[in-house]
Amino acid sequence: MNQLKGTGVALVTPFNEDYSIDFAGLKRLIDFVILGGADYLVVLGTTGETVTLSSSEKKEVLRKCLEFNANRVPIVYGIGGNNTHALVEEINATDFDGITAILSVSPYYNKPSQAGIIAHFQAVADASPVPVILYNIPGRTMSNMAAETTLTLAQHSNIIGMKEASGNLEQCMRIAAEMPKDFLLISGDDLMTKAMLSIGGSGIISVLANALPETFKTLCHATHESQLKAAFSIIKLNELMYQEGNPVGIKNLLKHLGICGDQVRLPMLRATESLSSKIKAELDRMN
Template identity: 45%
Template sequence: MKKFVGTGVALVTPFKKDFSVDVDGLKRVVNYVIEEGVEYLVVLGTTAETATLTQEEKELIIATVIEANADRLPLVLGVGGNNTMKVVEELKTRDFSKFDAILSVSPYYNKPTQEGIYQHFKAIAETSPIPVILYNVPGRTASNVLPATAIRLATDFKNIIAIKEAAGDIVQAMRLIQNKPEEFLVISGDDMITLPMVLAGGSGVISVIGQGFPKEFSEMVRLGLKGNINEAYRLHYQLMDAVDMIFEQGNPAGIKEVFKARDLVENTVRLPLVNVDSNLAGRLHNFTIKNS
């Protein structure tokens, strides 16, 4: 699945000041990241504030991204949850003709065992009409998809093609890379350790910072994939402070402030999220990448 090698971005959902979905703003974001060089787009991930969206809003966002993308880049749709049967039902009923894969998060809140995680994704793999990217993010789900479980799933189900690994643990990522099936992709879900993961044998990233600084971040990943270590690390160290800042007071409040600084969209987020404070906003607005 070479189309998922490189930089994917987890698109935000822009809101107007009245908290309604900003369709024109979403189109601007899609065009911006495509024109600046990312490899694929992820729709309705965590960064999209999906937990606060109505079903009608989700459908509007899907339709808007499909229209704005105009078949230029591969699309991944977030389809996950902690009710296995509900996820399976969506997989049976949704039209996936414009999507190249789904991104499915490990069940949150329930805190399943490793066997429960396996059985959850087994049900998804047996139902999904398109390839599946696992999503491991223990900081949000309260359970960790261990490498042995991910590799078991990748071995047993050929349509499970990748994992977005966001445990923030480089050793765990290396265990995955060490023992994975040859064609299985290990994709970083942690912007700060993306380059080390790529240099260890990872396939790229599904990124937040990559939509705020798409040109520089996607170039860093491409340089890493080519083994141009010094050039890649030059960009990595230029971007490190920005990565820290966009997550300092929560995601996507930080990245939306970057977009506001670029006059792309408002910095509006929905409760229970709140905007970044004025100090962080000032630092984000003033951040520049030198010598890029």
């Protein structure tokens, strides 16, 4: 799946002041990141505040993303959950026309065993008409997918990659050392991008690339020296992105760039004035 190497942008879902979806802002964002060098788009992932969207809103966001993208880059669709049966039913009811792959998060809250995680993803992969990218993010799911679990699932013909956001480089190295040749090991942490590439990773699914697509194009495709410079340039800004939760920081950054507003849906709150000032100051410094 060479088309899913490089920078995937975990798109935010822009909202108007009344919390309705800002489709004009979504179009500006998609145009901005594609022109900036994004290799593919990730629609309705964690950064898209998917858990606060209704079923009908999810369908409309996906439809609009497909329309605005106009086949310029591949689209990966976020579809996951902790009720395996319900998730398979949702997959069966979804129109995958125009979707290259799905990104499916490890079951959260239930805290299943490693065998349970394997059985869950095997059911998802069997049901999905498009390839599956696994997503390991223990900070949100409260359970880690061990390297052995990922390597077992990598043998499934319809599982093509893993977005690894455990922050455990040793675990990532074990996956990289034994994974199939065509398996995609994708960084789920912007600051880990360069490190992941160095051990055989294929790229990043990025939050900051919503605002800095050119920086992540450099991180994934440039020379070693340029990659290091790009990696060091985002350290402070990346820290600010998560001080009040994701996507609070990145939406505020996009507001400063004039791409969309910074409204989020409860229980998240938009960035405080203090955080907004820090983000603006760091953006000015980088510029």
